[in-house]
Structure formats: C-alpha cells, structure tokens
Amino acid sequence: MKSSRAAWWFLAPLLCLVAVFAIYPLVRMLVLSFTTQNLETQFAPVFAGAANYQRAWHDSHFWETVLRTLVFTVTAVGLELLLGLAAALALHHSFVGRGLARTAALVPWVLPSSALALGWIWIFNDQFGVLNDLLQRGGLLSSPVAWLGHPGSAFAAVILADVWKTTPFLTLLLLAGLQTIPTELYAASALDGASRWQQFRHITLPLLRPVIFVAVLFRTLQSFGIFDLVYVMTGGGPGGATETVALYTYRNFMRYLDFGYGAALLVISSGILALLTAALWLLVGRGRSLS
Amino acid sequence: MGRRRRFLLPFLWLLAAAPILPGRTAEPAELRVLMEPDGRGVWRALFDEFHRRNPDIRVRAVEGPASTDAREDMYVNALLAGSQDYDLVYADTIWIPKFAAAGWLVDLTDLWPAEKWASFSEAALAGGTYKDRIYRVPTQLNAGILYYRKDLLDRLGVAPPRTYDELADIARRAEAPVNGFVWQGKQYEGLTCNFLEVLRGYGGFWIEGGEVGLDRPEAEKALEFLCRAVGTISPKGVTTYAEEESRLLFQSGRALFLRNWPYVSNLLAEAELPPGFEVGITPLPAPTFGGAGFAILSSSRSPEAALRFLEFVSSPEAVRLLYDRGGVQPALKSFYENTDDPRQRALYAAMQNAAPRPALPQYARASDILQRQVSAALTGQKAPREALRQAALETRQLLARP
Numbered sequence: 001m002k003s004s005r006a007a008w009w010f011l012a013p014l015l016c017l018v019a020v021f022a023i024y025p026l027v028r029m030l031v032l033s034f035t036t037q038n039l040e041t042q043f044a045p046v047f048a049g050a051a052n053y054q055r056a057w058h059d060s061h062f063w064e065t066v067l068r069t070l071v072f073t074v075t076a077v078g079l080e081l082l083l084g085l086a087a088a089l090a091l092h093h094s095f096v097g098r099g100l101a102r103t104a105a106l107v108p109w110v111l112p113s114s115a116l117a118l119g120w121i122w123i124f125n126d127q128f129g130v131l132n133d134l135l136q137r138g139g140l141l142s143s144p145v146a147w148l149g150h151p152g153s154a155f156a157a158v159i160l161a162d163v164w165k166t167t168p169f170l171t172l173l174l175l176a177g178l179q180t181i182p183t184e185l186y187a188a189s190a191l192d193g194a195s196r197w198q199q200f201r202h203i204t205l206p207l208l209r210p211v212i213f214v215a216v217l218f219r220t221l222q223s224f225g226i227f228d229l230v231y232v233m234t235g236g237g238p239g240g241a242t243e244t245v246a247l248y249t250y251r252n253f254m255r256y257l258d259f260g261y262g263a264a265l266l267v268i269s270s271g272i273l274a275l276l277t278a279a280l281w282l283l284v285g286r287g288r289s290l291s
Numbered sequence: 292m293g294r295r296r297r298f299l300l301p302f303l304w305l306l307a308a309a310p311i312l313p314g315r316t317a318e319p320a321e322l323r324v325l326m327e328p329d330g331r332g333v334w335r336a337l338f339d340e341f342h343r344r345n346p347d348i349r350v351r352a353v354e355g356p357a358s359t360d361a362r363e364d365m366y367v368n369a370l371l372a373g374s375q376d377y378d379l380v381y382a383d384t385i386w387i388p389k390f391a392a393a394g395w396l397v398d399l400t401d402l403w404p405a406e407k408w409a410s411f412s413e414a415a416l417a418g419g420t421y422k423d424r425i426y427r428v429p430t431q432l433n434a435g436i437l438y439y440r441k442d443l444l445d446r447l448g449v450a451p452p453r454t455y456d457e458l459a460d461i462a463r464r465a466e467a468p469v470n471g472f473v474w475q476g477k478q479y480e481g482l483t484c485n486f487l488e489v490l491r492g493y494g495g496f497w498i499e500g501g502e503v504g505l506d507r508p509e510a511e512k513a514l515e516f517l518c519r520a521v522g523t524i525s526p527k528g529v530t531t532y533a534e535e536e537s538r539l540l541f542q543s544g545r546a547l548f549l550r551n552w553p554y555v556s557n558l559l560a561e562a563e564l565p566p567g568f569e570v571g572i573t574p575l576p577a578p579t580f581g582g583a584g585f586a587i588l589s590s591s592r593s594p595e596a597a598l599r600f601l602e603f604v605s606s607p608e609a610v611r612l613l614y615d616r617g618g619v620q621p622a623l624k625s626f627y628e629n630t631d632d633p634r635q636r637a638l639y640a641a642m643q644n645a646a647p648r649p650a651l652p653q654y655a656r657a658s659d660i661l662q663r664q665v666s667a668a669l670t671g672q673k674a675p676r677e678a679l680r681q682a683a684l685e686t687r688q689l690l691a692r693p
Contacts, residue, residue: 039392039652043371126528127540146528148477149670237478238530239667254364255655257389 026270032263039257052264061240062248062265066272069245072155073223073276076162081216083163084170089204091171092178102175109168117232120161124148151241154234158242161229166222170215177211178204213285220280224273245269319347320596324379324585325355325362333617340612341603348596359383360480370395370590378591379600382427384418384581384647385480385654391421392652397587400425402598411605414580414645415622421650426586428601429622430613433582434645435488436556436638438541438549441571443469451573455492455516458548462524465547471524473537474550476517478666481533483658484579485550486665487648489513491577498649498657501690505661505683514668514675521669530669544568550575553638557618560634572637580645582622653689660685 033052035045056062091102108116123131124147132144148154185203194202227246230236236243249269253262326334329352338350355362363386369376370393382390390396400408408416408425412432419427437458439451444461452458462471475481487497493516495509496502504510521529529537534551538558541549544565549555559570585604587597603609610626613619620638621627627639651657664682667673673681 039389042394121531121536124531125536126526126531127536127545144528146526146531149528149530151670151672235477235479237662237666238670239478239672240663241667241670241672243663251655251659254367255360255659256653257367257393 029263029266029270032260033267035260037259038261043257043259045260048260052261053268055261056264056268062245064240065243065245065248066269068155068243069224069226070272070276072159072162072226072244073220076159076166076223077216077219079159079163080167080170080219081212083167084174084215087167087171088174088178091175105171106168108165109172111165113165113228114232116161116165117229120157120229120233121148124157148234149238151238154238154242158230158233161233162223162226165229166219170219173211173215173218174208177208181207209284213280216284217277217280220276221273224269224276319349320593321349321351322378322593322596322600323351323353324377324381325365326352326381327359327362327583328354328357331617333613333619336616337604337609337612340609341600344603345596345599348593348599350600359386366390370588373590375590375592377588378593378597380586380588381583382419382586383583384427385658387419387426387586388421388650388652388654390586391424391426395588395590396426397589397591397594397597398424398426399428399587399601410624412622412624412639412643414643414647415582415584418580418582418647419584419586420647427584428586428605429582429584430604430610430619431582431584432620432622432639432642433552433554434580434642435484435550435575435578436553436641437573437575438551438555438559439571439573440469440544440547441569442567443547444571445569451571454576455489455513459516459520459524462520462547465524468545470526470540470546472520472548472550473525473529473532473540473546475532475534475537476521476525476530476666476669477533478662479533480658480662482662482665483648484581486513486517486661487579488550488575488577489516491646492575497661498651498686498690503683503686503690505679505686510679511676514665514679517665518668518675530666552581553620553642554618556634556638572634572641574641574644578642578645580642580647582620584622651690656689657686660689 032045034048034050036048036051037043037045087105091098091105095101123129126132126144126146126149129144129147131147132141135141136144145153147157181204185207186199189199189203225246226244227250230242230244230247231250234242236247245265246269249262249265252258252265256262329335334352338352341350342348355365362381363383366377366380366386370390380386380390380396387396411429414434415429415432416425419425419429437451443465444451447461447464449461452461458472465471474485476485490497490504490510490513493509493513495507495513496504498504521527526540532540534555537546537549538551538555540546541551541555542559542562542564556570556572564570585601587594587601591597605623607623607625610621610623614621614626627635630636648654649657661682664673664678664685668675668678
C-alpha cells in the first residue's frame with residue numbers, strides 16, 4: 001500500500017506532462033471544434049454546434065488530403081519496414097567496419113527534415129539536378145525531367161525523401177530487437193537442419209514481431225502527420241498533388257485563422273489515426289510475443 | 292515533517308516547470324520586434340544608430356526565420372495568446388489586412404501629416420494600407436521586375452518588351468541552351484504574384500470591389516500564356532521554381548528573360564557573370580508589389596517609443612544606412628530623385644507603378660485557391676478554363692461566407 005503510494009509520486013511528474021501536453025490540448029480541440037472562432041468573430045469562440053463537422057463532411061478537398069496521406073503513409077512505412085529490416089539484418093552480422101556502418105546509417109535520421117528537403121529540391125531540379133544528370137549519363141533519359149513538376153513524380157519524390165530519412169529509425173529499432181534474440185535458438189535450429197530462410201521465418205520474424213509493431217506504429221503516427229518535408233519540398237504542389245492532412249489543417253489554423261474549423265479537421269484526423277492504430281494492432285500487434 | 296515535504300513535492304514540480312519571468316524595468320523603454328535573419332548586420336547597425344540618437348529607448352530585436360510565413364506564424368501565435376511579447380511588427384505587405392482586421396495594429400494615418408506620407412513611393416504606401424487607413428511605414432520597395440540579357444537583345448536588334456506577347460515573340464528566338472523566359476511557377480505565394488502580373492498585364496483582375504474576375508476572357512488569356520510558355524519559351528521545370536532556382540538559371544547565362552524581385556539586381560551586380568553578360572532592367576506590364584515595413588502593435592506598452600522609431604526609420608539617414616550597408620531597396624521617393632545610379636533609377640521606374648495584392652483579411656485562403664488551380668493548369672492536370680472556373684467558384688464562395 002505504502003509502496004504503491006510512493007509509485008504514484010514517482011509517476012506524478014510524467015502524468016503531469018501527459019495531462020498538460022496531451023490530454024488538455026485534445027480536450028481543448030474538441031471544445032474548440034464545436035465553435036466558430038475566426039477573424040469574423042474577432043477570435044471570440046461562438047458556439048456553432050456541429051457546423052464545422054458538416055462543413056468538413058462536404059469539404060472534398062479535405063477528404064482528398066486524407067486519402068493522399070493514407071496512401072503516403074502505407075507506401076512510405078511499408079518501404080521503410082522492408083528496407084529497415086534488410087539493413088538491420090545486414091548490420092546484425094559482424095563484419096569489418098560495422099561500428100562505422102551502424103553510425104553512418106543513422107545520419108539521415110539525425111539531420112533536420114527541412115534542410116534535407118532543400119537538398120532534395122536541388123537534386124530533383126531539371127536544369128542543375130544531380131538525378132537528371134545521372135539518368136542522362138546512364139542513357140535512361142533523353143531530356144531532363146522536372147521531377148517535382150508532375151503530380152505522380154512529385155508524390156513519389158516526397159515518399160523517396162521520407163523513406164531515405166526515416167529508414168534508419170526502423171533499422172535502429174529492429175537492430176535492437178535482433179540483439180535480444182538468443183543465439184542459442186539459431187544454433188539449436190541449425191543442428192536440426194533448418195535453412196537460413198526457415199530460421200528467419202520461424203525464429204527471427206516471430207520474435208521480432210513486438211518490435212516491428214512498436215516501430216511501425218510509431219512511424220505510422222509520424223507519417224500520417226507529415227508536414228515539414230512537404231511544406232518545404234513542394235508546398236503541397238503541383239496543383240495540390242502532394243498536400244497532406246497536416247498541411248491543410250495547418251493552413252486552416254495558422255494562415256486562415258479559422259480555429260473552429262481547423263480544430264474539427266484535427267479531431268477528425270485524430271479519429272482516423274485511432275482507427276489506423278486499431279487496424280495495426282489487429283494485423284501485427286496481437287498474438288505471440290516474447291513473454 | 293516527512294508528510295509535509297511529500298505534500299510539497301508537486302508544488303516543487305510546478306515551480307520547476309514554470310517559465311522564468313522576464314525582469315521588467317521602467318527605464319529605458321523597450322521595443323521588441325521579430326526581424327528577418329540579419330546576416331550582414333544591417334539591422335544591428337540601424338538599431339545601434341537609433342540607440343545613439345535615443346539613449347532612453349532600447350530596441351530588442353529577435354532574429355526570426357527567413358521565411359515570412361514562419362515569422363507571421365510566430366506573430367500570430369503570440370498575438371492570439373494575448374501576450375505582449377512584441378511592440379513592433381516588421382511586416383510583409385500581405386500580413387497587413389489580416390492583422391488590421393484582427394485589430395492588432397495601430398492606425399497610423401493621422402499620426403503624420405499627409406505630406407509626410409506622400410514622401411513614400413505610392414506602391415509601398417499602398418502595400419501598408421487597409422480600408423483607406425495606413426497601418427505600416429514602408430522601409431522597402433519591392434516589386435516584380437523584368438530582367439533581360441541586354442547583350443543578347445542588342446544582338447537580336449530588339450527593344451525590351453512592353454507586353455507579354457512581345458516578350459513571347461522575343462523569347463522564342465532564344466537559342467538553346469539559353470531559355471527564353473524564367474519565372475516562379477512552384478505552388479507558393481510567388482506563383483500568385485507571377486500570375487497576378489500576367490493577369491493584370493492582359494487587362495484582367497483577380498478580386499476587385501467584391502467582384503471575382505478569374506473566369507473572364509482576360510484571365511483565360513493570361514493563364515493560357517503561362518501554360519503555353521511551359522516547355523516552350525520556359526523550361527518545363529519552371530513549374531517547380533521559386534526565386535532562387537530561376538535566378539541561378541539567369542545568372543549562369545541560361546535565360547534571356549527573368550521575372551524576379553529587386554534583390555536579384557544587387558546579387559547580379561556583385562556576382563561574377565559569364566563573359567559578355569549584360570543585365571537590363573525593364574518594367575513588367577503590371578508588377579505585383581511585395582515589400583516590408585514597420586507597424587506598431589495595439590498591445591504595445593511603449594507606443595510613444597515605437598512612434599519615435601518609425602520617425603527614425605523613415606528618415607533619409609536611416610534609409611541611406613540600410614541601403615549602403617545591406618542594399619535594402621529604399622521606399623522614399625527622395626532617394627531615387629537624388630541618385631545618379633542608373634541602376635537605381637531603372638529599378639524605381641520598374642517598380643513605381645506596382646500594385647498590391649487584394650487587401651482582404653481572408654487573403655491567404657484566396658491565394659491558396661488561386662495557387663492550387665493555376666499550378667494544376669501549368670502542370671497539365673487541368674485545362675486553363677476549367678482551372679479558372681473552379682478558382683472563381685471557390686473564391687466567390689469564400690467571399691460570400693459570413
């Protein structure tokens with residue numbers, strides 16, 4: 001009894017932080033989403049019932065950004081998981097210079113996204129860009145392409161930039177996960193004549209599952225809220241082809257000063273994220289775990 | 292005692308989390324302002340000079356991000372939270388309607404006589420005006436300018452163009468690897484400025500007196516001009532360019548015409564240019580204005596000190612200092628009347644008729660609507676007519692919203 005009271009005291013600072021930085025803003029958003037608060041009301045909140053939600057329901061532009069962000073999230077996180085797993089498996093084996101390779105692999109993750117985005121703009125530039133230069137030298141392109149100037153290639157370019165930046169994060173988590181798997185399991189299964197693929201399929205993957213779940217969940221939440229890369233690289237263009245939910249919501253808040261509506265969009269996106277998390281849990285998180 | 296200490300624990304945590312309150316002193320008066328990055332120390336020099344003349348006032352300038360959007364966000368955040376973190380705003384022209392409509396700015400109209408206001412370039416003054424009231428002292432004249440390769444035009448034996456059709460005719464004669472015309476076609480505020488210039492150049496308008504002119508024939512002509520340019524007189528990548536991408540293309544000798552702002556003129560003057568490269572400056576048919584200036588926040592605790600700063604920053608000495616130290620393009624007419632520099636005269640001639648963007652509190656949304664549709668047309672996702680009809684529809688809905 002006494003020790004549990006002490007535990008609460010130790011938890012108190014953390015709970016305070018969660019209350020102040022997570023619960024309070026969410027509740028505030030929910031309240032705000034039922035009001036009109038913008039320039040016309042001189043920023044005084046006026047109760048508006050469900051008007052903002054009705055508006056959001058008919059805002060086809062918003063739903064386009066939701067769909068686009070979902071496609072982005074699934075594609076980017078999927079690629080990151082595959083590449084991250086491959087990189088983690090490679091870095092798990094000992095070879096000369098492994099320490100250096102492990103450190104180097106983390107560099108993209110450490111660099112600020114907006115600075116990277118500026119770099120990518122120049123890489124994809126049609127006149128000075130290194131990508132066009134390489135492809136033309138390799139004979140794959142006859143004339144330079146403005147990669148960020150077409151809806152499809154601009155979207156792919158943003159995905160590529162995101163994959164390049166965040167694959168190291170998955171590599172790091174998965175590598176840590178790999179190191180918790182006892183080596184005896186591999187030795188024993190080798191004695192029983194298991195192939196490398198069988199070992200991967202029946203030892204590595206199941207035991208890595210909890211880590212994969214956490215890593216993918218984390219990345220999904222982050223990826224659904226992607227803002228900085230898009231904001232700098234394309235500004236949502238061309239023709240709105242790369243505008244994400246976060247960018248559109250930000251514009252409603254900060255640029256249009258339409259707080260009630262922005263809050264409604266945020267509440268809706270939070271709901272979608274909750275569904276996404278539930279789906280992930282059903283797909284990956286449930287079932288066997290280390291314990 | 293043990294119980295008591297435990298009781299105090301949460302309060303200690305609260306204390307640790309509380310921000311450290313800034314110490315306040317009555318003297319000297321403080322003026323706080325968020326500025327652009329001051330790499331060359333231009334603004335620092337200006338504030339030092341101001342301190343020298345006004346020992347009882349201190350300017351506390353914080354260097355913010357280079358992006359005006361980001362600085363606007365910081366101001367909006369502070370103002371919405373009701374904080375009194377700032378006294379002055381170093382404001383971009385498109386902030387003024389929003390900030391004035393929100394009641395955040397001091398109406399400066401009657402603080403100075405009309406003659407004093409008349410000493411500023413009309414374009415720069417209009418860029419700080421909302422509903423016929425002046426909210427901002429302009430410190431910078433900034434508008435779209437047409438740069439051209441004087442050497443190449445001389446060789447072709449043609450005069451600089453006065454309309455977009457003339458420009459296209461000349462630009463077609465550019466030979467690879469030189470592009471005809473480079474401008475800013477990325478989906479961002481710069482695209483709005485570029486499109487607005489062409490639109491006005493063809494006699495059209497965007498939003499005037501509550502009317503939307505985007506689905507009129509002039510607008511269609513303007514957008515068709517830009518769509519035709521992409522991939523012919525302009526490189527395909529122009530739809531991804533902001534200011535710097537287009538400047539570098541021109542500066543490296545690979546463009547006949549460049550639409551850009553006056554900052555390029557200073558950079559070209561300092562840069563090492565390819566042999567034979569001669570820069571010409573000529574007015575665009577209808578340049579868009581976009582300059583900065585200072586406004587006073589209604590929440591300021593030292594409005595009088597702020598006013599003295601505005602007096603100082605609009606004095607010929609301060610203007611001269613900003614120009615000499617940092618190439619800040621002056622907004623005072625007298626500077627251009629007294630200069631012998633032909634480049635400055637050409638710049639002034641190119642900018643004096645610049646017109647501001649629509650002074651609407653909902654400007655940001657109107658601009659986003661336009662950018663999205665124009666960009667879609669430029670990148671071949673929509674026909675110009677269809678894009679403009681959609682933009683007109685959305686803009687009308689926006690203006691009709693209570």
